[in-house]
Amino acid sequence: MAANKTLLILPGDGIGPEVMTQVRRIVDWFDRRRAVGFDILEQPVGGAAWDAHGTPLTDEALADAMDADAVLLGAVGGPQYDAVPRDKRPEAGLLRLRKEMDLFANLRPALVFDALVDASTLKREVVEGLDILILRELTAGVYFGEPRGIEVMADGSRRAIDTQSYTEHEIRRIAEVAFDLARKRGNKVHSVEKANVMETGVFWREIVTALHRDRFADVELHHMYADNCAMQLVRQPKQFDVIVTDNLFGDILSDCAAMLTGSLGMLPSASLGPEDGTGRRRALYEPVHGSAPDIAGQDKANPLATILSFAMMLRYSFGLGEDAELVERAVQNALAAGVRTGDIAGPGTTAVSTTRMGDAILEELDRLAV
Ligand code: IPM
Ligand code: MG
Helix, strand or coil, rough: CCEHHHEEEEEEEECHHHHHHHHHHHHHHHHHHCCCCCEEEEEEEEEEHHHHCCCCCHHHHHHHHHHCCEEEECCCCCCCHCCCCCHHHHHHHHHHHHHCCCCEEEEEECCHHHHHHHHHHCHHHHHHCCCEEEEECCCCCCHCCCCCEEECCCCCCCCECCCCCCCCHHHHHHHHHHHHHHCCCEEEEEEEEEECCCCCHHHHHHHHHHHHHHHCCCEEEEEEEEHHHHHHHHHCEEEEEEEEECCHHHHHHHHHHHHHCCCCCCCCCEECCHHHHHCCCCCEEEEECCHHHHHHCCCCCCCCCHHHHHHHHHHCCCCCCCHHHHHHHHHHHHHHHHHHHHHHCCCCCCCCCCHHHHHHHHHHHHCCCC
């Protein structure tokens, strides 16, 4: 049997720990039933780490993340941390993890499950069968650009500054991932920026166009302004296959794309670093949703986004496409059987607990793996 994979679990805050409990049951199932086994480490992150250690990311947690074969994160943040100094906020821990692990490629697929078509606020014909991928650049742009800060000007009044910056290398490497992924899907890329207003937009378009011409001319490429993309996503989302965009536009557009599917509670994501010489890459998997403090601790949250993030891990970190599909099919079947947490329960269905949703996925896995 192959050596165990090291998996670092960072449950985080709010509903993070309770959805992660369900994922751990699925990891145990894989340990028992499939050829892959996991050695699990766990560390607090975000507010939980601030409470225990006075920092949202300890050096030990970061070191474990750097060494792990993959990292699975729940969610961070909560209103009780609003007054914590900015550089110690739960979000700062997450941003530091992304930066230190060099997780530049953030994959946010938006897939509409047949059973959930009616959970979307959009009309059935607009979203039925939707399968798009937002690829967000995650380690540069205005999230990390310098200078930044709030300063006092000569007249005593203040101003705030953020900097949007992208190097050629940063744009090229995310565009490469976009074209590679598109070749395995619908072979179409929409590159999204604001070249009509921003220098980084003009530059982004230039680099993407040259890369396309030199190495990916077989892929259909479109350029689109970010505001138009937001509009097109709700008007006619099925025109898209892969959308590649910068850190801030990707943050916004991926929330928008998420709601096409009916609930943020369904959306997984993968954040990948560059490949090292041996074909290994650092990777972190997390649901797109936040810590949902309003329902935390009540066994009400939807664990499916985190469970589907684990499926992405099987596919992208361990090359276990069949095992990933097993998890995805278990989710599909449970939904088709009418099992729903509150966020996706429509008229005529009763909401089940987080734990009961976990039970349903395990039952489906047992059924599928006979
Ligand atoms: C996301 C979140 C984060 C971001 C926050 C929690 C810092 O909104 O992953 O989309 O803005 O990147
Ligand atoms: Mg966001």
